[in-house]
Amino acid sequence: MAILLTQEEKDLYEKALNYGKEKLYPLTFDVDKSPELNREMIKDMAKNGFCGVGIPKEMGGKGYNYLQTALIYEGLAYGDGMMAFQMQLHNNISMEIATFYEGISDEVKAIVPGLADGSKLTAFALTESASGCDPSATTAYAELREDGYHIFGKKDWISNAENADYYNVMIKDGKDSKNMIMLLVDKGTKGLKFLKNRERLIGNGMSCGSLEFDDCVVPVSRLLSANGFKEALIAIDVARVYTPAIAVGVAQRALDITAEYLATRESFGTPILKNQGVQWELADLSAKIEAARWLVYRTASVMDSGEPVAITAAKNKYFGTEVAMEVLVKCAQYFGAEGFMKDSRISKLLYVAKMLQIVDGTTEIQKIVIGRDIARKYLKKSK
Ligand SMILES: Cc1cc2nc3c(=O)[nH]c(=O)nc-3n(C[C@H](O)[C@H](O)[C@H](O)COP(=O)(O)OP(=O)(O)OC[C@H]3O[C@@H](n4cnc5c(N)ncnc54)[C@H](O)[C@@H]3O)c2cc1C
Structure with missing residues (x-):
């Protein structure tokens, strides 16, 4: 590992820092209250090259490595920590979908470019009201039937719960199973309901709330990982x-x-x-x-x-x-x-x-x- 940053890395940090100072910092108070402005700024960050950062270029992303990506978030956070948090949340989930799961279906692959350019938003749904630090206490589960996975249960404190286009959902593969799987669920799928948005000390421009899965059916092609x-x-x-x-x-x-x-x-x-x-x-x-x-x-x-x-x-x-x-x-x-x-x-x-x-x-x-x-x-x- 080089102990000093290269010029290219410094430039990337400066680019994010300047964007953070000039665009995000002046809007901190407004973007914190307004979901519309919040979404607009996510799109603007995407337009300025901060979206799809960890996704390989051939999949529509920027192809940055972890160090380059960390430098971007540090720079953006100097302008506004909440906006940087939201960008990294969306980017992380998108990168995972694109690169972590071997053998993702063509249907899921086709979703990646929209995540990489920020036109679609993602959420990661793991936490439940009684299983925060301890995911092994997860109760939500899916049953594999002929027409796909049937999901039951609730997830809590999910960032972007209300306005995500896709949910990366982590659940057990059977009511009594200990194994967890990951499924990619579309917003608007029958049986998926957004329950409530709780007001937080910061970041109310972003939704954060509960999701209910009541016999929500997703096709097998939406399986991201069987070893979730x-x-x-x-x-x-x-x-x-x-x-x-x-x-x-x-x-x-x-x-x-x-x-x-x-x-x-x-x-x-x-x-x-x-x-x-x-x-x-x-x-x-x-x-x-x-x-x-x-x-x-x-x-x-x-x-x-x-x-x-x-x-x-x-x-x-x-x-x-x-x-x-x-x-x-x-x-x-x-x-x-x-x-x-x-x-x-x-x-x-x-x-x-x-x-x-x-x-x-x-x-x-x-x-x-x-x-x-x-x-x-x-x-x-x-x-
Ligand atoms: C703004 C915000 C956004 C979030 N977004 C998401 C999201 O997008 N997706 C998602 O899945 N989740 C999300 N979460 C949930 C978050 O991941 C959980 O809040 C976190 O994992 C902690 O769980 P908990 O709140 O249930 O705390 P608990 O598990 O109830 O723990 C309570 C306290 O006890 C401590 N504690 C627990 N076990 C031990 C132990 N064995 N020894 C010592 N101390 C212990 C904890 O550190 C904590 O301080 C979000 C939370 C917030 C606040």
């Missing part, structure tokens, strides 16, 4: 490369606006930033962001190399999102009362950082993965 759990773990590793990239962009933006604010905000007759104690705390945060940034680049590079990445990805997800949260808690404090206002920039960033600690495997789940790996090695030695 194993495949889902790979997909989750991908998200654990990118969510921290977004966290780094968000944390850097927070640090920059805080330094800017403290340079002009006076207390005791002098700019607050003149206090060495304040400078030292910002120095601390700046160093941690830099460490998180390079862990993202390293994790993406490991992924690009094809070496096992699960433990590195867990460390990446854990560290990057924890650093972002620490940065945001401290920076929001430096904004005083202003940082407690719903319409302040820093409080918006604080909510994004909180969300990033939960999605794609919580902080605690990452610690379980890393801790088990340590225990596995040393418990073996002490036998």
